[in-house]
Amino acid sequence: MSGADAGTPALRVTISDVAAAAGVSRATATRALKGEGRFAPETQERILEAAERLGYVRNTMAAELAAGRTGTVGLMLRDASNPAYGLLFSRLQEEAHQRGLDLVTVTIGADEQGAKQVNALHRLLGMRVAGLIVATGGISAAQLEPFADQVPILRAGRVESAGRIHTAHYDDEGHGRLLAEHIVALGHRTVVVLAGSPEASYPEHLRALAMQEVLTAAGVAVTMISAGARPEDGVDEALAAVRAGATAVMCASDYRQLAVMRAARAAGLRVPGDVSVTGCDGILPGADLLGLTTLRIPVEAVAAAAVETMQQLLTADGPETLVRRSFTGTLVPGSTAAAV
Amino acid sequence: MSGADAGTPALRVTISDVAAAAGVSRATATRALKGEGRFAPETQERILEAAERLGYVRNTMAAELAAGRTGTVGLMLRDASNPAYGLLFSRLQEEAHQRGLDLVTVTIGADEQGAKQVNALHRLLGMRVAGLIVATGGISAAQLEPFADQVPILRAGRVESAGRIHTAHYDDEGHGRLLAEHIVALGHRTVVVLAGSPEASYPEHLRALAMQEVLTAAGVAVTMISAGARPEDGVDEALAAVRAGATAVMCASDYRQLAVMRAARAAGLRVPGDVSVTGCDGILPGADLLGLTTLRIPVEAVAAAAVETMQQLLTADGPETLVRRSFTGTLVPGSTAAAV
DNA sequence: CTGAAAGCGCTTACAG
DNA sequence: CTGAAAGCGCTTACAG
Numbered sequence: 001m002s003g004a005d006a007g008t009p010a011l012r013v014t015i016s017d018v019a020a021a022a023g024v025s026r027a028t029a030t031r032a033l034k035g036e037g038r039f040a041p042e043t044q045e046r047i048l049e050a051a052e053r054l055g056y057v058r059n060t061m062a063a064e065l066a067a068g069r070t071g072t073v074g075l076m077l078r079d080a081s082n083p084a085y086g087l088l089f090s091r092l093q094e095e096a097h098q099r100g101l102d103l104v105t106v107t108i109g110a111d112e113q114g115a116k117q118v119n120a121l122h123r124l125l126g127m128r129v130a131g132l133i134v135a136t137g138g139i140s141a142a143q144l145e146p147f148a149d150q151v152p153i154l155r156a157g158r159v160e161s162a163g164r165i166h167t168a169h170y171d172d173e174g175h176g177r178l179l180a181e182h183i184v185a186l187g188h189r190t191v192v193v194l195a196g197s198p199e200a201s202y203p204e205h206l207r208a209l210a211m212q213e214v215l216t217a218a219g220v221a222v223t224m225i226s227a228g229a230r231p232e233d234g235v236d237e238a239l240a241a242v243r244a245g246a247t248a249v250m251c252a253s254d255y256r257q258l259a260v261m262r263a264a265r266a267a268g269l270r271v272p273g274d275v276s277v278t279g280c281d282g283i284l285p286g287a288d289l290l291g292l293t294t295l296r297i298p299v300e301a302v303a304a305a306a307v308e309t310m311q312q313l314l315t316a317d318g319p320e321t322l323v324r325r326s327f328t329g330t331l332v333p334g335s336t337a338a339a340v
Numbered sequence: 341m342s343g344a345d346a347g348t349p350a351l352r353v354t355i356s357d358v359a360a361a362a363g364v365s366r367a368t369a370t371r372a373l374k375g376e377g378r379f380a381p382e383t384q385e386r387i388l389e390a391a392e393r394l395g396y397v398r399n400t401m402a403a404e405l406a407a408g409r410t411g412t413v414g415l416m417l418r419d420a421s422n423p424a425y426g427l428l429f430s431r432l433q434e435e436a437h438q439r440g441l442d443l444v445t446v447t448i449g450a451d452e453q454g455a456k457q458v459n460a461l462h463r464l465l466g467m468r469v470a471g472l473i474v475a476t477g478g479i480s481a482a483q484l485e486p487f488a489d490q491v492p493i494l495r496a497g498r499v500e501s502a503g504r505i506h507t508a509h510y511d512d513e514g515h516g517r518l519l520a521e522h523i524v525a526l527g528h529r530t531v532v533v534l535a536g537s538p539e540a541s542y543p544e545h546l547r548a549l550a551m552q553e554v555l556t557a558a559g560v561a562v563t564m565i566s567a568g569a570r571p572e573d574g575v576d577e578a579l580a581a582v583r584a585g586a587t588a589v590m591c592a593s594d595y596r597q598l599a600v601m602r603a604a605r606a607a608g609l610r611v612p613g614d615v616s617v618t619g620c621d622g623i624l625p626g627a628d629l630l631g632l633t634t635l636r637i638p639v640e641a642v643a644a645a646a647v648e649t650m651q652q653l654l655t656a657d658g659p660e661t662l663v664r665r666s667f668t669g670t671l672v673p674g675s676t677a678a679a680v
Numbered sequence: 681c682t683g684a685a686a687g688c689g690c691t692t693a694c695a696g
Numbered sequence: 697c698t699g700a701a702a703g704c705g706c707t708t709a710c711a712g
């Protein structure tokens with residue numbers, strides 16, 4: 001309440017201050033403040049009043065250190081400027097709030113090296129979080145697994161093959177299939193599939209493989225383009241294939257779809273007149289106005305499952321079994337893809 | 341490294357384990373691990389090797405409690421599903437990373453009551469963060485100020501009039517002015533301004549007031565609509581005004597602009613043939629394809645200034661002066677607004 | 681260059 | 697119903 005001098009941080013009020021002000025021991029103050037254990041109602045009242053008056057805020061670090069446990073779940077997040085991750089983040093928070101789970105988040109840039117990823121992981125583990133939700137593909141199972149016996153780890157959004165990591169993930173293959181079936185149904189016989197390489201984006205890669213499978217099985221001629229991480233990567237190549245006869249470009253993400261539409265417009269190609277285009281994600285605001293043909297990924301369901309599963313893992317008493325939950329989104333037919 | 345039984349968390353290795361394994365005291369282990377103070381190079385090597393081998397992760401809570409300080413800055417964030425906040429979040433993280441500042445984030449839903457907002461604040465203060473960056477309008481200066489003498493507090497994105505809170509904010513009034521001047525230049529004489537009410541969105545309110553001022557000063561007839569928080573709120577009213585003669589609808593956000601375009605399309609009104617529309621934010625992916633007339637808010641500059649300022653505040657030795665930095669974005673003329 | 685000791689703020693059995 | 701005591705894992709002067 002004093003010490004407003006700059007440079008000298010104000011003295012924080014501790015539980016000892018509160019206890020003294022209320023004329024009790026620290027032990028009693030602790031109990032009354034938490035509302036656990038035995039204490040006289042009027043004693044509690046006095047303690048609560050003192051805490052309020054002094055502006056007491058419990059030191060979480062000390063409390064958790066002493067109690068030997070943490071009520072916080074760590075969340076590793078990828079760059080939230082991508083709306084798909086932004087929304088996932090938002091939903092995870094929302095779910096956690098509703099279930100009374102405290103979440104502490106650290107993010108890692110998409111471009112960061114393994115060392116930084118591990119660093120972020122250590123920061124969370126250093127806080128002795130009770131569980132870990134990983135919502136970034138940037139960190140591998142190998143980096144995660146050593147800690148799987150210390151704390152439950154769940155990957156959100158992406159499949160995971162490693163033994164001890166739980167998941168709540170998108171059905172990327174199913175998504176690729178649904179989109180490809182739509183294109184087949186529209187009668188396209190020569191199609192470009194434009195996706196990030198496995199290194200650039202594993203989910204995109206999975207979608208692309210599934211698309212290829214469905215298209216090929218339907219007798220469609222497929223040109224696969226394995227591109228870099230940036231949306232504009234591979235776009236020129238895709239348009240070249242269009243000029244060579246392809247009637248549709250299937251993109252593994254809406255960002256790529258936008259890039260293709262931009263380039264098509266610049267090149268004087270009409271969508272869907274000259275070329276049909278599809279994407280995947282379906283969460284861009286304004287996607288409807290653009291008429292994007294896409295697939296809405298089930299962000300809400302994945303977020304809910306992730307938090308629910310984590311909560312179960314935290315309260316599990318029996319031996320823990322591996323949880324793997326997959327969620328399929330819904331096709332959004334738009335005006336960017338038409339029958340040939 | 342044992343205790344893989346479910347239910348029984350593995351024993352975490354402590355610095356005592358590392359010290360014992362290396363045959364030194366905990367004090368020496370601490371120094372060598374941090375690389376501070378004096379120690380024999382070969383001793384350090386032994387300690388580092390032991391830590392590595394045992395899988396030691398320093399307990400941050402204990403370390404900071406003992407050291408009496410924190411290296412972490414708290415970030416209070418609003419729902420990141422809004423791209424404007426998602427991008428701000430992303431940039432803040434990026435900047436913090438680059439400057440070696442650790443950020444720990446808690447979010448609060450847009451709809452949450454004051455109690456929850458304060459709760460989130462307490463969670464951060466309970467972690468004894470070294471500083472606080474507030475990137476949500478949901479928490480008031482009055483709630484923040486009591487803590488301003490314990491820790492530097494900076495509001496990012498939004499102006500702040502309270503005495504002890506620093507800011508790095510958008511020039512909302514300037515943004516409103518720039519957009520209004522554009523509409524005036526296009527020759528519109530009857531205009532609707534559609535914005536959230538002060539309670540729904542204070543920044544939108546500021547933009548709207550500035551628009552009104554510029555429009556009125558130019559002799560334009562203005563209809564002000566003070567709407568709810570949802571993008572579709574007030575849209576019907578706006579279209580009614582258009583039917584009554586208004587030639588332009590100025591929205592205080594891109595979300596509202598999209599809602600107006602959607603409704604206009606449904607009502608058979610052409611944009612910009614029958615009505616010009618403007619927004620504000622300019623960060624929607626695909627905004628260019630839609631031809632949105634908007635204003636790109638300077639997210640990057642605000643984020644950089646916020647982190648930079650916070651870092652200065654943390655290392656300041658002299659008496660701290662109030663920092664208030666404002667940033668103006670750039671007009672993005674699109675195809676949704678045309679001359680009458 | 682290294683270690684013994686005290687202490688950070690809080691909680692938890694255990695006695696009363 | 698309440699308090700004294702020990703301890704959570706680590707760091708920091710202070711002696712050696």
